[in-house]
Amino acid sequence: MNQQQLCKPWEHRSSRRQMLGATAAGGLGLGTFLQPCVADELAKNDKQVLLIWLDGGMSQLESWDPKPNTEFGGPFRAIPTSVPGTHVCELLQHTAKQMHHLAVLRSVCTQDNSHSAGVARINRGDPKNRGVDYPFLGSAVAKLMGPTSSGMPPYIWIKPYGGGFKASDAGFLGAKYGALALGDGKPPDNLLLNKSISLEENELRNELRQKFNDRYAAGRRKEWTDANSYVYELAQKLMDRSDLFDESSFTDKDRERYGKHELGRHLLLARRTLETGVRFVKVNSYHWDSHGDNFNACDSLIRQFDQPFAALIEDLHDRSMLDNVLVIVMSEFGRTPKINSHVGRDHWPEAWSIAMAGAGIKKGVVVGKTNDQGTFVDGQPHDIGDLFHTWFKAMGVPPDKMEYINRGQPLPVAHDECGPIAELLA
Amino acid sequence: MTGFQLSQQIVCGVFVCILMTSSSTAGDPPLSPRIDELIAARSAGQSPAPLADDAEFLRRVWLDLAGRIPNADETRRFLDNSDPNKRSQMIDQLLAAPTYAERMQELFHVVLMERRGDNEKWKQYLRTAFEQNKPWDQIVRELLNPDAQDETRHGAAFFYAKRIEANGQNPIDHPGLTRDVGRLFLGADLQCAQCHNHLFIDDYKQRDFQGLYSVYLNIAAKNEADLPGVTEKPMKKKLEFVSVFDPTQNETGPRIPFGAEIPIPEPAADAPADAAPVSVLALLANEFPASQNVLFSKNIANRLWFVMMGRGLVHPLDLHHSGNPPSHPELLDLLAAEFVAHQYDIKWMLRQLALSQTYQRSSRYPVESASVENSASAVDAEAILPQTYLVANEKRMLAEQLLHSTLQATGNLERLQQPTEEGKPNKELVDLTTRYVAAFANEPREPEDQINPTVKGALFSLNDDTLLQLLSRQPGNLIDRLLAMTDENLLAEELYLSVFTRRPTEEERSELAAWLTKHCERREKAIATWTWSMLTSMEFVVNH
Numbered sequence: 013m014n015q016q017q018l019c020k021p022w023e024h025r026s027s028r029r030q031m032l033g034a035t036a037a038g039g040l041g042l043g044t045f046l047q048p049c050v051a052d053e054l055a056k057n058d059k060q061v062l063l064i065w066l067d068g069g070m071s072q073l074e075s076w077d078p079k080p081n082t083e084f085g086g087p088f089r090a091i092p093t094s095v096p097g098t099h100v101c102e103l104l105q106h107t108a109k110q111m112h113h114l115a116v117l118r119s120v121c122t123q124d125n126s127h128s129a130g131v132a133r134i135n136r137g138d139p140k141n142r143g144v145d146y147p148f149l150g151s152a153v154a155k156l157m158g159p160t161s162s163g164m165p166p167y168i169w170i171k172p173y174g175g176g177f178k179a180s181d182a183g184f185l186g187a188k189y190g191a192l193a194l195g196d197g198k199p200p201d202n203l204l205l206n207k208s209i210s211l212e213e214n215e216l217r218n219e220l221r222q223k224f225n226d227r228y229a230a231g232r233r234k235e236w237t238d239a240n241s242y243v244y245e246l247a248q249k250l251m252d253r254s255d256l257f258d259e260s261s262f263t264d265k266d267r268e269r270y271g272k273h274e275l276g277r278h279l280l281l282a283r284r285t286l287e288t289g290v291r292f293v294k295v296n297s298y299h300w301d302s303h304g305d306n307f308n309a310c311d312s313l314i315r316q317f318d319q320p321f322a323a324l325i326e327d328l329h330d331r332s333m334l335d336n337v338l339v340i341v342m343s344e345f346g347r348t349p350k351i352n353s354h355v356g357r358d359h360w361p362e363a364w365s366i367a368m369a370g371a372g373i374k375k376g377v378v379v380g381k382t383n384d385q386g387t388f389v390d391g392q393p394h395d396i397g398d399l400f401h402t403w404f405k406a407m408g409v410p411p412d413k414m415e416y417i418n419r420g421q422p423l424p425v426a427h428d429e430c431g432p433i434a435e436l437l438a
Numbered sequence: 439m440t441g442f443q444l445s446q447q448i449v450c451g452v453f454v455c456i457l458m459t460s461s462s463t464a465g466d467p468p469l470s471p472r473i474d475e476l477i478a479a480r481s482a483g484q485s486p487a488p489l490a491d492d493a494e495f496l497r498r499v500w501l502d503l504a505g506r507i508p509n510a511d512e513t514r515r516f517l518d519n520s521d522p523n524k525r526s527q528m529i530d531q532l533l534a535a536p537t538y539a540e541r542m543q544e545l546f547h548v549v550l551m552e553r554r555g556d557n558e559k560w561k562q563y564l565r566t567a568f569e570q571n572k573p574w575d576q577i578v579r580e581l582l583n584p585d586a587q588d589e590t591r592h593g594a595a596f597f598y599a600k601r602i603e604a605n606g607q608n609p610i611d612h613p614g615l616t617r618d619v620g621r622l623f624l625g626a627d628l629q630c631a632q633c634h635n636h637l638f639i640d641d642y643k644q645r646d647f648q649g650l651y652s653v654y655l656n657i658a659a660k661n662e663a664d665l666p667g668v669t670e671k672p673m674k675k676k677l678e679f680v681s682v683f684d685p686t687q688n689e690t691g692p693r694i695p696f697g698a699e700i701p702i703p704e705p706a707a708d709a710p711a712d713a714a715p716v717s718v719l720a721l722l723a724n725e726f727p728a729s730q731n732v733l734f735s736k737n738i739a740n741r742l743w744f745v746m747m748g749r750g751l752v753h754p755l756d757l758h759h760s761g762n763p764p765s766h767p768e769l770l771d772l773l774a775a776e777f778v779a780h781q782y783d784i785k786w787m788l789r790q791l792a793l794s795q796t797y798q799r800s801s802r803y804p805v806e807s808a809s810v811e812n813s814a815s816a817v818d819a820e821a822i823l824p825q826t827y828l829v830a831n832e833k834r835m836l837a838e839q840l841l842h843s844t845l846q847a848t849g850n851l852e853r854l855q856q857p858t859e860e861g862k863p864n865k866e867l868v869d870l871t872t873r874y875v876a877a878f879a880n881e882p883r884e885p886e887d888q889i890n891p892t893v894k895g896a897l898f899s900l901n902d903d904t905l906l907q908l909l910s911r912q913p914g915n916l917i918d919r920l921l922a923m924t925d926e927n928l929l930a931e932e933l934y935l936s937v938f939t940r941r942p943t944e945e946e947r948s949e950l951a952a953w954l955t956k957h958c959e960r961r962e963k964a965i966a967t968w969t970w971s972m973l974t975s976m977e978f979v980v981n982h
Contacts, residue, residue, distance in 0.1 A: 203901070227977075231819055233819045
């Protein structure tokens with residue numbers, strides 16, 4: 013049977029749409045708390061996330077977990093890094109100098125080796141199958157933590173190709189927690205204040221609209237009026253920060269350091285998006301799928317990642333933002349140690365690496381290891397559920413004290429049989 | 439008595455007889471009061487909201503049956519009309535107006551195609567179907583077995599053809615088509631039963647999916663120019679399938695989900711070699727909408743209820759099964775049975791729903807009773823669940839309803855509805871429709887069954903040029919009419935009747951007067967700003 017026709021575990025849902033009403037009524041920003049004091053703490057929490065999603069699989073052997081001079085090691089060398097004793101592939105030459113900020117988990121072991129299953133399972137943190145459609149990490153954080161005190165939209169996705177509002181990431185949380193996607197880093201349509209409206213008029217018309225809404229809401233259910241007011245507030249915040257999208261205001265030096273290619277430009281925009289206070293920023297890059305000609309592909313792809321990523325880590329540190337921003341680099345799976353007849357590497361979920369840095373994460377560590385040939389994890393393997401626990405904890409979101417309420421059914425925010433990886437936490 | 443009169447009497451008598459026997463419920467009270475009784479029976483002691491006032495009723499019934507709000511004159515006439523039957527007269531007037539078929543075309547286009555794209559022939563097909571008030575079972579038969587030879591039904595093929603058109607290197611989406619037929623015509627989302635019996639819904643078996651799927655594996659899209667079309671290969675043998683949980687080989691022939699298998703037709707022994715094979719699609723289409731297929735009638739009854747009441751008795755609309763019972767099972771049974779007894783007459787059903795008190799409730803719970811503090815009887819709107827129907831549910835407006843209402847309110851509808859000299863639709867209207875759909879419709883394949891405010895829509899309303907243009911003065915439009923008025927009271931009345939379909943309150947009259955005085959040096963701008971704020975507020979953008 014054709015793989016693409018198979019239904020997927022997360023489609024075993026009673027229906028995302030029926031949850032919309034229930035979840036939207038649960039408040040606009042925050043999730044549901046088992047202990048009320050958690051809410052107070054989270055309200056003060058301005059931590060942010062940058063997720064760099066490499067769509068497909070980044071070869072661990074050509075990046076975080078090199079095995080030079082072994083059967084499957086490939087042609088590249090391993091180089092020393094700013095952390096004595098830790099080596100990475102030479103394709104990460106700039107990142108090597110920032111290793112003292114990073115933590116790498118080399119014992120990632122997940123289960124799906126197809127794209128269709130991998131994308132959603134990893135992005136959702138592999139929740140236990142309860143027949144509902146779990147949110148992707150960005151929507152989960154948007155729901156659990158809401159916007160930061162900046163009031164900016166909580167979830168912005170900088171992506172190649174088209175933009176728009178991407179509701180599908182939100183799963184059962186409902187469209188409101190979806191991503192505002194900036195296609196090729198371009199601003200959303202209608203971002204600039206219409207030239208026939210002055211700033212003062214704009215303020216006046218919104219005050220009037222709000223007044224009419226309040227009057228309308230009296231005696232009615234508040235749910236939709238609140239949602240309506242909320243999207244106008246977000247829209248206004250975006251308009252106020254339209255400078256965010258002005259690429260001309262970046263210095264030539266920054267553009268050189270990040271690179272003028274797509275991922276470089278998008279990561280530079282991500283830096284500024286984080287500076288404006290967006291809670292969760294996702295930057296993705298496509299075509300990480302070197303089934304053929306893996307080594308030339310990595311020579312291009314990983315270098316395109318390395319240069320802007322290193323610049324970004326350096327900049328976040330220089331701006332004293334790194335302690336507040338959790339940075340994650342991940343893909344759907346790793347790539348096979350075995351080199352196929354097209355000089356490619358295929359999908360390999362058994363043993364791969366995920367890198368992270370920043371808020372709540374230990375600096376300059378490598379956790380876990382693979383065997384000498386890089387084929388399997390040597391020691392305790394870690395699935396994506398463990399990482400979601402780790403990241404929530406690093407962000408100050410206690411997974412054991414919070415839950416989603418979905419149509420009256422309490423659901424854990426992270427897989428209840430997994431737990432945080434202590435060695436990664438500061 | 440003349441022979442003519444006599445024969446007329448006989449004919450009438452026979453006719454009554456036919457009516458009596460064709461409908462098991464003839465002689466029972468009309469449907470709408472029974473709806474109200476069954477809703478009241480499950481109110482669990484909560485009292486309903488009062489009936490909507492005339493203005494609230496008028497706006498709602500226009501949006502539901504005409505696809506837009508009425509203009510100020512129509513509203514004024516209705517509010518000032520003292521005929522006690524004016525509501526039912528209005529319902530009948532709207533059901534008889536040409537706007538009814540236009541509204542139904544837009545509504546059923548979105549329901550059936552879920553924003554996959556549009557086609558002129560398809561539009562025409564839907565429009566004609568609702569102009570003729572084609573029974574629902576006939577529409578479904580035509581959708582399920584489109585006939586390319588028949589000019590009048592040509593567009594019906596779009597339902598299949600659009601779903602199975604080639605899409606790059608992706609496989610033709612026969613499973614998606616199978617799923618949609620189950621969802622839209624039986625209210626059963628069988629997606630998860632494709633590869634195994636459904637894990638959580640015991641009623642959904644893999645054979646239900648595979649039986650329907652076996653039919654669709656044999657059809658292909660065959661579009662010629664703008665004409666949608668479908669071809670069918672003869673079915674030779676049953677479809678084999680296994681469950682991903684159980685390696686036992688299974689097989690099924692064509693099957694309507696939850697029904698018996700349809701034998702694969704064998705050519706007659708004496709049939710000439712070149713005789714056309716029997717069409718399995720035709721067999722399927724013939725049996726699918728039959729009255730014995732209870733889910734078929736319950737699904738459409740539930741969907742029409744949803745259109746009028748804002749929430750399905752079974753909710754979500756595509757999850758009819760024993761684990762997700764209706765909020766009012768007796769009511770759904772009644773609606774489905776009555777719909778069948780009335781030959782699947784959509785217009786009749788919408789009329790009965792509109793006449794009910796349940797439909798005519800206010801969407802507002804009286805603030806007075808909510809503000810009684812420390813009283814056990816104090817309830818507010820939040821405490822009354824949408825599935826009780828004790829308060830009218832707010833409904834999403836389609837992008838098309840929002841556009842037409844905006845044009846109506848701003849006095850631009852008549853101008854833009856004029857076709858060009860060549861008989862083509864007005865360019866500005868086409869452009870506006872594209873923009874509104876982009877700003878307010880869901881992504882393709884996503885049902886539009888919930889109010890869904892988005893940042894995208896807000897940015898459009900705040901800054902789109904074409905929208906703001908509607909608020910600039912043009913001969914005869916709203917701003918023009920208001921600028922010609924010097925009496926602030928008349929101005930307020932014209933504005934509120936035009937946009938909110940009601941008269942302004944005293945408070946609103948004085949607020950507006952104060953606003954105009956304050957901004958008297960830029961009166962046109964001040965009026966436009968106030969109007970914009972009304973047009974973007976909740977009272978305008980939802981059907982309440």
